Amino acid sequence: METPAAAPTLNIPESAAAARPLRWGILATGRIAGVFATGLKSARSGRLVAVGSRSVDSAKRFAAEHRIKPGNTHGSYESLLADPEVDAVYISTPHPQHAEWVAKAAAAGKHILCEKPLGLNHPEGVVMFAAARRAGVVLMEAFMYRFHPQIAKIVSLINEGALGTVGLVQATFSFRTDYQAESRLWSNAAGGGGILDVGCYAVSMSRLVAGAAAGRPFLDPVEVTGAGVLHPESGVDVYAAGTLKFGNGVIAQVATGVGLTQENVVRIYGTGGWLLVPSPWIKNREGGALSLFLHRAGAAAPEEIVIEAGPLYALEADAFARAVRAGVKEVPEMSADDTLGNLAALDRWRAAIGLRYESEKDARNVS
Ligand SMILES: NC(=O)c1ccc[n+]([C@@H]2O[C@H](COP(=O)([O-])OP(=O)(O)OC[C@H]3O[C@@H](n4cnc5c(N)ncnc54)[C@H](OP(=O)(O)O)[C@@H]3O)[C@@H](O)[C@H]2O)c1
Numbered sequence: 001m002e003t004p005a006a007a008p009t010l011n012i013p014e015s016a017a018a019a020r021p022l023r024w025g026i027l028a029t030g031r032i033a034g035v036f037a038t039g040l041k042s043a044r045s046g047r048l049v050a051v052g053s054r055s056v057d058s059a060k061r062f063a064a065e066h067r068i069k070p071g072n073t074h075g076s077y078e079s080l081l082a083d084p085e086v087d088a089v090y091i092s093t094p095h096p097q098h099a100e101w102v103a104k105a106a107a108a109g110k111h112i113l114c115e116k117p118l119g120l121n122h123p124e125g126v127v128m129f130a131a132a133r134r135a136g137v138v139l140m141e142a143f144m145y146r147f148h149p150q151i152a153k154i155v156s157l158i159n160e161g162a163l164g165t166v167g168l169v170q171a172t173f174s175f176r177t178d179y180q181a182e183s184r185l186w187s188n189a190a191g192g193g194g195i196l197d198v199g200c201y202a203v204s205m206s207r208l209v210a211g212a213a214a215g216r217p218f219l220d221p222v223e224v225t226g227a228g229v230l231h232p233e234s235g236v237d238v239y240a241a242g243t244l245k246f247g248n249g250v251i252a253q254v255a256t257g258v259g260l261t262q263e264n265v266v267r268i269y270g271t272g273g274w275l276l277v278p279s280p281w282i283k284n285r286e287g288g289a290l291s292l293f294l295h296r297a298g299a300a301a302p303e304e305i306v307i308e309a310g311p312l313y314a315l316e317a318d319a320f321a322r323a324v325r326a327g328v329k330e331v332p333e334m335s336a337d338d339t340l341g342n343l344a345a346l347d348r349w350r351a352a353i354g355l356r357y358e359s360e361k362d363a364r365n366v367s
Pocket residue numbers: 028029030031032033052053054055058059092093094095097115116117142143144184197
C-alpha cells in the first residue's frame with residue numbers, strides 16, 4: 001500500500017516570497033477581475049501594478065478603482081504584455097479567449113494565472129502548457145477553492161482513515177440565471193453552459209477526493225457517463241449530471257447547471273462515516289470561518305470542524321508567488337497534470353451529453 005500523501009504544498013517560507021513581491025497585471029476587466037484585484041490587496045507576496053483591457057475607458061475605470069498608475073494602464077492586452085514592470089498576469093477573459101492570451105503571455109515571458117477552465121478542452125490545455133514550458137514560465141489554472149485550508153483538512157481526514165474506505169463522492173456546483181443570448185453563460189461562442197463554468201469544480205473536487213483515497217494528489221476517472229439538457233437555441237448545457245468511476249473503486253456523482261438552482265455541497269461517504277462539506281466553493285471568499293461536519297459511523301451527532309482562513313484570492317495569489325519565487329514551474333496545489341486530467345474528464349462528460357461547441361466542430365479538436 002502506498003504512503004498517503006498530504007495535500008501538496010511548497011515548503012518555502014512566506015518571507016522569502018514576500019521579500020520580492022510579485023508584480024501583477026490583470027488582463028481583462030470583467031466581473032471576476034475586480035474580485036481578484038480586491039483579493040490581491042490582502043496578498044503577502046504580490047501587488048497589483050497594471051491592467052489591460054480591450055477598451056481604454058475600461059482600463060482607466062479599473063485603474064482608478066484599484067489605484068493603478070496611468071503608465072501601467074493599458075488600452076490593449078498586447079500593451080499590458082509588453083509592460084516591463086509586470087512579472088505575472090491574471091487572465092480573466094471568457095473561456096474561449098484563454099488559449100490565445102496564455103500563449104501570448106508566455107511568449108512575452110510573463111508568469112500566468114489563468115481562470116478556469118484553463119481551456120475549452122484537453123487539446124487546448126496541452127498546447128497552453130507546452131507554450132508555458134517553452135517560455136520557462138509558471139502557468140496555473142485559477143481553481144481558487146484548492147487554496148482554502150479546508151482542502152488540506154479534507155485530504156488529511158481521508159488519509160487518516162476518518163471515513164474508512166471512501167466509496168462515493170457527491171459534488172454539485174449549479175445556479176440559475178434566465179437565458180440571455182449574449183451572456184457568456186449561455187452563448188455557444190463563449191463556451192457557455194454549466195459543465196465548463198462550474199461543473200469543472202465538481203469534477204476537480206471528485207478527482208482530488210478519489211486521489212486522496214489512493215494516496216495521490218488526484219486520480220483520473222476510468223469511466224465517465226452523463227445526462228444533460230441542452231438549450232434549444234444555443235445548444236449549451238442548461239443543467240447536467242455525470243458519474244465518474246475511478247480505478248480504486250471511488251464513484252463520483254457530479255451535477256451542475258446555469259439554469260437550475262441546486263444544493264452546492266459536497267458529501268464524501270466511506271465505510272467509517274461521511275463528511276459534509278457545506279461550502280466547498282467558499283461562500284465567504286473574503287475570509288473567516290467555515291465548518292466541515294464529520295458523521296462517524298455509529299456516533300449520535302456529527303463533529304463540527306471549524307476552519308479559519310484568510311481571503312481566498314490572496315491565498316491563491318500567494319501560493320502562485322511562492323512557486324514563482326522558488327523557481328519551480330508548477331504550483332503544487334494545482335499542477336499541470338491535474339488541470340489536464342480535469343479538462344479530459346470535462347471533455348468526456350460533455351461527449352456523454354452530446355455537447356460540442358461550434359468552434360470545436362470547425363477545429364475538429366475534441367475526440
Ligand atoms: N475563479 C472564480 O471564482 C471565477 C468566478 C467567475 C468567473 N471565473 C472565470 O473567469 C472568466 C471570466 O469570467 P467573468 O465572469 O469575469 O466574465 P465577464 O464579466 O464577462 O468578463 C470577461 C472580460 O473578458 C474580456 N473579454 C475579452 N474578450 C472578450 C469577448 N470576446 N467577449 C467578452 N469579453 C471579452 C472583457 O474585458 P475587457 O473589456 O476589459 O477586455 C470582459 O469584461 C471565465 O473564464 C470564468 O470561468 C472565475
